[in-house]
Amino acid sequence: MTGPAQRATLPTVPRQRVRAGGAGAPEAPGRRKVRFATVGAVLAGVAVLLLGYLRMARATPTNSDASANALQAWDMLHGDVLLHGWTLSDVSFYTTELIQYALIEVFYGLDQDVVHVASATTYLLLIVFAALVAKGDATGRAAWARVAVVVATLLVPQPHGGWAIVLYAPDHTGTAVPLLLAWLLVDRRSATPLRRWWPVGVLVVLALAQVADPLAMFVGAVPLALVSAARLVRARTWRGADAHLLVAAVGSMALAHGLLALIWRAGGFSVHSPVARFSPTDQLGDHVVTAVTATAHNYGAYLPTLDGPVALAAGIVNLALLLLAVAAFAATVARFFRSGDGDRVAEVLAAAILVNLAAFIVSTQAGDMGSARQIVTVLPFGAVLAGRLWGERLLAAGPVAKRLMAAACVVLVVAFGTQAAAAEPEPPEAHAVAEYLVAHDLRYGLGSYWGSNNITVASGGKVRVAPVIGPDIRSFRWESDADWYDAAAHDARFLVVDLKHARYGTVEAALAQFGPPVERHDFGRWALLVYDHNLLVGLPAQCGGLAAATHTHCPPLAPKVPGAGLLEK
Structure with a gap:
């Protein structure tokens, strides 16, 4: 047995040699090649998705709503930043899509294709941010499983009618992008460079989203405030992250109103009030049916309008993914009421889905399938919930289930390629x-x-x-x-x-x-x-x-x- 004196004379071995393959060890060439190959594959996939969604977007002709946004961005790009004299609709898109349009117009000029490029880019950003939020703090195969659930859920939109919602003029789909960014800040607050300032980041992002779209208050600030307040009451304290988030949620509403007031007083644009009203109670049953069918439509799972075996097979897969999101929503709500250590981001997403659907059902916004745009945020939020809750569990599935999942992925990839190839560009109206x-x-x-x-x-x-x-x-x-x-x-x-x-x-x-x-x-x-x-x-x-x-x-x-x-x- 070696004594203390003898141990003191032993040579010191560098840590990186003792922990072969550890954090201090140089990265093996083989692992570095795998990493570069993975990055290359992801970038190639992103490029394919962008081109495919661009073809689908071009299959829907532009109209004056989208063209007005292009004209507003053009004025902003040429010095009229506050849009003096402009009266917009009830949604300004000022801090989201208008900035995006202006950046695209730097390269495209004033052209109808700006609308299509922006739509395809927005949907791709939606997938990327939803995947990042779903990943959370998972690593390795678990992280890839979570991301795969999100990509699968969002990959194949409902043909034609679905394109007109998620790949068309700005109309709430893009609002989910800054909200997902806010949830990403909430989820990774300890990993951000400015750790002490992350609540300010959440506040600013939520405020900018509300300036662009008042729906962001209902599916962003309000759910965050409700969940934060409930967690504080349950913990019997008014300190900590939830207190900071409650202040950020409430503060974002005040900041958004202040920004709009400053723009207006400086002679900038004006916006109309939203037109929705409470619906008569005898229509609520029909609105529930509309909410269900519209949600299926947004998920690409509304089977009655799907033609052909590939589209129908993809619709069935999308329906299964929708049910997976419903199960994730139910599990999140149950855990929220059962225990006090739930996933904060999952709880906020579930609350946002609940508020969005409830507001839709009790309002006059529930009309035909075109009104599905009012609840389009349920799509990415549900996909993130499913990814965060079921991603790792799918890895533990049996061989039969894994073969079914592989077949489902093949169906979705084929359907995406078929839709993109079949999409024919349509000229703009007039x-x-x-x-x-x-x-x-x-x-x-x-x-x-x-x-x-x-x-x-x-x-x-x-x-x-x-x-x-x-x-x-x-x-x-x-x-x-x-x-x-x-x-x-x-x-x-x-x-x-x-x-x-x-x-x-x-x-x-x-x-x-x-x-x-x-x-x-x-x-x-x-x-x-x-x-x-x-x-x-x-x-x-x-x-x-x-x-x-x-x-x-x-x-x-x-x-x-x-x-x-x-x-x-």
Whole structure:
């Protein structure tokens, strides 16, 4: 047996040699090659996904909502950062998609494809951030299993109708990206470089999300506040991470309102109040059915609209993934009420899903399948829940279950490739009118809303078409700039009439209001009336629910608290 004196004379062995393969050891060449190969495979997969989603996005024609966002980003890129004179819709997208559009326009210019590139990029970012939040602190095979659940759940959207929600104009899908970033900060607060400032980061990210979309208050700030308060009550303390998060959640609402007020007082853009109201109680049953079918639609699992064996097989796999998310939601809620050591991020995600679905059911927003966009955040949040709760457990599945999962992955990959290959690009609405106007040097005019901003973007800004609404022709204070209706600054010599939607004006109304045109040209759904006088002179205005003599007589829109009025009686 070696004595103390003898042990003291033994040579010291460097730690990195004793712990072969440990943290202090140099990385083996074989392991380094595997790591580079993994990174390369992930980047290649990301590139394939981006190209596939871009093809799907291009299969849905752009309209004036998305084109208005492109025009707003164009103005921001050219110095009008606060969008002076602009009246937006009830969702500004100012701190999310508009910045994204502006960055894309640096390379693309003012082009209709900006909308498609942004949509594909947004959905890809949604997958990436959802995968990161699902991964959590897991490593190795467990981390890959969690990520795989998320990617599988989001990989194949519902064809056509699903593309119009997750791969179309900005409409709540992109709102989930900053919220997932906030949950990532919550989950990895101890690993961030600025550990003491992570609650401030959560507050700022949530506030910016609410400036862009009032829905972020209901599916972001409110769930975080509810979960944090409940955890504090359960722990019988008002200190710690949950206290910081409660302050961040409440503070984000105040900061968002303050930012909107500052922008408005500085002469920047205005936004309309959301139009949702509480629904009559006798409609709640139908709304529950709509919520279920809309959720299945968002998950790519609404089987009645799927055609072909590949699409149907992918729909069945997506349905199984939806049920996996439902089980994860139920397990999270049960654990929340059963014990006090639950997964904080999972609890916030479950609360967000519950609030989103409940608000949808009790409101007038529950309509047809198009209203599925109102609960689209349930898709990534549910995918993250499923990944965090079931990822590791799927690794322990038996051989039969693993073969089924492998077959399901093959089905999803084939379905993704089939959808992307079959997607055919569609031209934007009223593109033929835009081409005619450019060719005949008609540069300024009015147009029914759904063709107006679209023509402007489709022409690359060579033509300006200010949107109007009917039944008599009025300027439209919705996704428009007040300067467009200034008769002293502009000479509008044509009117584009939407023959499909009379509420945006009719040819008969135009003849009664402006007289007979000197020329008329028809392009299917669209009629082009060319005049020899300025149509802006004496043009009445529609200011939201109010009418005015001209656009300059519209009363100003005061800034709204994010989420205020979203569910009014």
